[in-house]
Amino acid sequence: MANRKLLGLFQEPQQVADAMNELKGSGIPAEDLDIYSGSPFPEGAFGEHEPHHRLYMFPLVGALIGFSLGLLYTAGTQIAYPLVTGGKPLLSIPPMTIIMYENTMLGAIIATVLGVLFESRLPKRSLGLYDERITEGYIGIVVDAPEEKADEAEKLMKAAGAEEVKHES
Amino acid sequence: MAEAAHEMRPIPTHQEVALDVLARFQDLGARYWGWVTVLGFLFVLGIVGFVIRLSAGFDDRSIWGYHVATMSFIVTTFLAMPMISAGLRLTKANWRRPLTRVTENMSITGLLVVLMLLPALAALPPLEGRRNIWFDFPLGAPGVWNVLGFGNLALMGLALLWVLALPDLAAARDHLPPSARQRFIAWASLGWVGHLRQWRVLYAASLVFGGGYLIAYPLVQSLLFADFHAGLMPGLKDAIGPARAVVHGVQGALAMTIVVMYVMRRLGGYERYFSVEQFWALSKPLLAFSLFWFYFWWASFLTFWYGRLPGETDLIRFLVLNSYLGPFIVSLVLNFIVPLVALIWSPVRRSAWGPAFVSAGILVGTFVNEVRIYVSAFSIEDPTLHALDGIPPGQWPEAPDVLIAIGGIAGCVLLFMLVSKIVPVISMWEVGEGLRLTKIRRYLNRQVRVIAKSH
Amino acid sequence: MYYRRTLTDAQINRELLHVVFTTPMWWIVLVVSLGLVVAVAVAAVGYMFNQGLGVTGLRQPVFWGFFITNFVFWVGISHAGVMISAILRLSQAEWRRPMVRAAEIMTVFSLMAALTMPLVHAGRAWRIFYWIFPYDWSRGIWPDTRSPLIWDPVAIFTYLISSSLFVYTALIPDLAVIRDRSKGTWRYPMYAILSLGWHGSPHQWKLQGIAGILLSALILPVFVSVHSIVSWDFGVSLVPSWHVTVFAPYFVIGAVHSGVSAVVTLMVIMRKLYHLENYIWEEHIDALARLLIVVATGWFFLFWLDFVFALWTREEQEMVVWNLRLFEAPWGWLFLTFFITSYVIPVPLWLFKRVRRSFTWMLWTSLLVNVGMWLERFLIIVPGLVRKGPLVFDYGSYRPSIIEITIVVGTLALVPFLLLLFSKFFPLIPLWEEKEGQKLIDHIQLGNVKVPALVKEH
Structure with a gap:
């Protein structure tokens, strides 16, 4: 079954950290979760997946x-x-x-x-699932989950305090 | 996994640190005396070498080259170390706290340097007819001014050591059982009780003496370079020399600090004070100053090479390309190439062995480089010429030279070990202050360290 | 630096992008007036190209005058950007945040100003390509890579490209902010392209952080080499008073001295014009001033070495040049002015906290330093040439013509002109660095006081 992309928008970092724990707890692997923020947080602040890089x-x-x-x-x-x-x-x-x-x-x-x-996988031709409020202080969680998990993920994010959950159109 | 990587070790309390440091400080076991005996023996060997040289007198200047090189090595490594404490205190680096006292205790080596300076001065030829920085200035130049300059540095270092040690001397005074040592420490603590006014004075004094040391050190290196190298080299005009020596001094100080920390970790069990953080932090300026070392040498080499004046070409043949090619290559490799190749790698910097290995090499390279600079200068027969008369051969050490070098270095370590039983080798109050200003806190899904603004 | 005010991301966006989205009157007035000065200078360059170098004051034996002095001066100013930004990034100093971007961009623009000088100086600028570019233009002649006059452009192009890339890399997240704020306007396509589709994922931020450190570490050795190579234009020659081994570090630290002072000037003016009171505080210029005390004193040490080792030789020609510099009018007066303005007045003043924390005092003292440092370059370059020949009848003199003065003044206007234009399109203070800084504020309670504290990752 195809994967679906969701973007949950949060105001408070603590909500994001909680939502990330919930999402990982629900069985979505950390690699399928990403975060968009308007400025950097200390590494691992959200318990996010840290992909490897060969910049050196x-x-x-x-x-x-x-x-x-x-x-x-x-x-x-x-x-x-x-x-x-x-x-x-x-x-x-x-x-x-x-x-x-x-x-x-x-x-x-x-x-x-x-x-x-x-x-950083730049440049990107299109922004895809994104919201302008992210550069205004909101934090977004991007979930890339199979159809059946997506609804659960949306509920979890809403419960953790997401102001809005956007879907890939 | 990822989260565990962001968990941190709990912070000890001031009291735990003080009790641990004082227990080590109090201990004067067989191992300590064993080391002191060995170092004392080596130091006596140095004195024997020195007496052999002294018996030959000062007419033949060339036999004093290695003595001066050894003295300069001490100035460039041991005696440069208090600059690290002074500099890091000015930048308020928090990680400095466990290592400042080690560097300050080394200022005791200034006494040995001043003693070594006297025969070195006696070996200098008269100023008449040769280039010198004194420009017919009377009043005992160069001897008196050198003694004043070196003495000032030594006193500045001891003042820095003493003032910053007062709170810890008081702690030792209160902790040690009565003995001659305890009575001496009690006297040296000057009745410190640690009220607010005393602390304010201590902070101010640390700035004054630290700043004073940072200013006095370049002056001493300038004297050393001008009087013991440039003034003996016919036709040499190398304005960068003193600055190069200062840069080398900072490199040598960093390297010696790292080596001392490493040895204390391995032999003295000081892992909890000299953690990888200290090695990591020191290795960055070490890399920078290794690059500077090359840069400062290159700046003068290129100027001479490109200018192609016959006198200057002869000088670079003598010092770099021909007579002292071997020492030059050794020092180029150990002071520049190895540090560069090793320390650009983050895993090497972020370890204890990596910086220690590189630093040990730097110390060897430094000694060889001092030999190249000072032995060459002392081997010139007639410093009043306007250019080199032919290119003299390099001069190998003889038995007394080796004894002086070994004795000089052993003497410095011996002095350090002795003074470290008067002044605790870890600054308890500074570490304690740092501990109070640091907290481990949760930050969302990880732990972070929170560090407060300090003096 | 320890924040006294808490700012939200939205507020930071609004305040720091104010001039990007609106155009204040003062901005138009300044751009037009500085643009006019630049235009006059361009006209002067055109006139000089048309008439030949005879319209300048350059006469045998002095062929390096105002243009080359100005070149060295602007290369010097350009050193602050990278020095401040890279060193503070490497040492992770918190107080870097509001000044890195402005300092870096000043590097780029002052390098551009510097680059115009050798071109203008060459008289027939287009011919420069013959001897710089590795291309077989005619008759099989290739550039002579053993000449310092080739090292120079190589170093400066390296530095210009590097610092431009440095600025751009750190600008990408801010471009995304402008992109998101300008949807549906004419600005959008430009910022959408420039921001490369930046999302701000932790991975991208991590790489942005590493890039800051890595590029700083790589660019610092370039920064040291650039002014060293400029100094070797002089040092490797045999002109009296130029052939000095200490020139390379002496030039570099002099450049840092003048450059950091220029950053202070820039910070004070920016704060006033762009209303950046929430971002640039007394603590920032205080920190810069303390850095300046150290730099200036290091500079003084090397200056002293240059002087002592010139006397050291007691060679006739060295003495003649120093005699000219110190005791003959008008050189002696210039020397006195240089020394007083670049060291004697500012450094003792900076020892006082009240001066270091006063924007007015810091503005004037930092400007004084640069008056002095311009003169310093002039006094290094020209007297050696005036007394280049060993015989008295070879002695020359130098008086800049109005054309040279106009062109030099033009570059003084060019750099602020370009900075103003830049600020219309890009924020002068990195938004994301300020936002990051806001997140790292904390405090520790000690007895009755809340001691301000910072969050550290390690």
């Missing part, structure tokens, strides 16, 4: 790419136009280090930003 790999890969490009740029230009200037030998390491360093850091930073977007 991105800067390393980016740094490697940046370093290689830097090496290509500095070494390549000197080989392509071999001219000793100011008594500095061709392919001398100290000045090349500077450009390679900058490129390494640039690669790492660009890759980190891309990594943040990728791991």
Whole structure:
């Protein structure tokens, strides 16, 4: 049977924490519950599922790419136009280090930003089930449950104090 | 699982801490005396090495290079440690509390440094005809001013130690059974009872002496660099030198603090005070200062390399690329590459062994680097020249040099162990203050720590 | 920082997005007047391009004058943003919240202002592409990567791209706030695209938090390298008084000194203009001022090293330059002004809590620092060139022309102009960071007092 998506909107964080406990208690796995909030809460405040991420790999890969490009740029230009200037030998390491360093850091930073977007699964084409009040201080619980569980989830959220429960149209 | 990760250990009370620290403090068991004996023996060996050097007199300056390198190593590691306490107190870092006293107790090594300074000064050649920072300034330059500078640092450190120890000295006074030690501690506690006015004065004094130490330290490193290195190097104009030495001092202080904490954990059972939090927190500035270490070296290397003035090229050949290439590589690897490669990983920073391993390497690298800087300078025959006359070879240590190095370092540890039986090595009042200002509370579905604003 | 006022999310949205959704009169007046100044400067640049560099005061042997001074100055200002934002993020200082965005964006705009200077200075700006970009434009000539004049653009582009990405990453959640508030208006499509479909799930927030830390850690080494590389434009040459090993850290800490002062100036002005009294308090500028005491004193130490080791050599040419700087009019007067305004007046004043907590005092002292620091750059660069030649008949002089002055004034207007434009579209204070801060307020009861406290995750 198909899954149904629900968005319960709450005013108070405590209601959300309670609702999350109830929902998990009713047998909905934590992976199928998500939270939308207008600002970050301490990690695990709602007992939410914490998916894995590999953000730390991105800067390393980016740094490697940046370093290689830097090496290509500095070494390549000197080989392509071999001219000793100011008594500095061709392919001398100290000045090349500077450009390679900058490129390494640039690669790492660009890759980190891309990594943040990728791991956050952004950009998204459409917002889907969402409510504008979330950026005004409301907190939303997104339930992705099979049809038969969805009604129970809606009841649980209402009981915990949800002001409104929206359905995916 | 996920929730359990956010549960926290309960916080002990001030009283529990005080009783535990005082019990350790009171204990003068066989193990303690065993260590003191070993360190005392090593220290005596150092004195033997020193006497051998002294018997040869000061005419041959080059034999004093390792003595100065050892002294500079102590300044760069042990004697730099009170800066950590002073600096962290200024930033109000809460995690500092268990480790401040360790760093303050190390200020006792300032006494040894001042003693080592005297023969080092005697070995310096006259100022006439060579570059120096005294510019024909009379009144006993450089000797008198060096003694004043180093002495000021040592006194500032001892003042910081004493003032901040008063509440704990009072606790020890009240707790220890009567003995000569108890009577001395009672005298040193100056009748502290801890009324509000005394606390206000204590906080103010910690700022004054801490700030004073932070200002005095760069001056001492400047004196050391200018008089014992730059002034002996023909043609050297390296304005970054003192700043580089200060940066190295902070790195050395962080590394030594981490190593001391690690040893105390392993051998003294201090896990509950030096938890991973302290290692984790110190490893971040350690990484930063390891990067700075390289940066400050690189800034002068690149300037000399790029400028390509013959005199400066000879100097970098002497100090970096040729005669002292070996020591330079060792110190580059241990002071920069290993810390960088190891400490960028969060799991390494967030452990006790990781920072301790890196720090041990840094200390070795630091010693080698001090050798490179000071032994090289002392091996120059004629400092009045305008440029190096050929590139002198590197100078290996001889037996007395090794004895002086071992004795100097052992002497510092010995002094620390002795003073730690006068002043408790964990600051009970500071830890207690921190405990009062911390609560574990529920926050929705997890636990958090709540930390109140402190002095 | 310990909050004294409790603000709801809705109130934070309303107050911090006020200028985004409405256009106050003062904003129009300021944008138009600053825009006019910028326009005049652009006209001056056009005139100079048309007439050639002869219309400037640059004469043999002084070819680096106001433009390069101004370049170094603006690169210096740009250092505050990242320094404040990254260091405070890494140390998780609570008082960072209201100032990170403004500081970061000041980095971006002052870097842009700095970038215009070498272009203008080159006289024929379009030709710069020949020697910077790794492209075989003609005759098989490639850029000389061993030259500091290539390191410079590489470093500055790296820094500009990095800090722009830094700003943007932290801006995404706030863009979503504007998106949600502007449904059905002309703004919506723009913010919908820019906010990338942000929902605000715990996972996204967690990554946002890690990104803040990770990018800070990565950008700090870039920030140190940028001004170092600028300093090596001078340091690796052999011009007397330039060939100094301490230049790199000396430039960097000087940049931090001037940059943090600029952040103070910006904070005070922002607070007044945008009515941010609920967000920027005495405690914030107090904290900045205490940081400034440390930075300024570190700067003074390196300045002292530069000075002592210049005398150290007792070389004729070094002495001649320092003699010019210190004792010959008008340089001596400029030097005195620089030293008094950048250190002697402000730092002792900052030792007093009353000064540190007064917006008026902090505005004027921070402005003074930057007057001094502009002069400092001028006094580092020009006297060395005036006395570059070893022989007296090689000595030169320098007097900036009205064209140079106009262009420099133009950049002084350009940065606030761009900041004002930015504030029309994006909030200058990060909304989500303020909201997060509000959640972490707590207190601990000790005897009769409620001591303000903060919630910590670890």
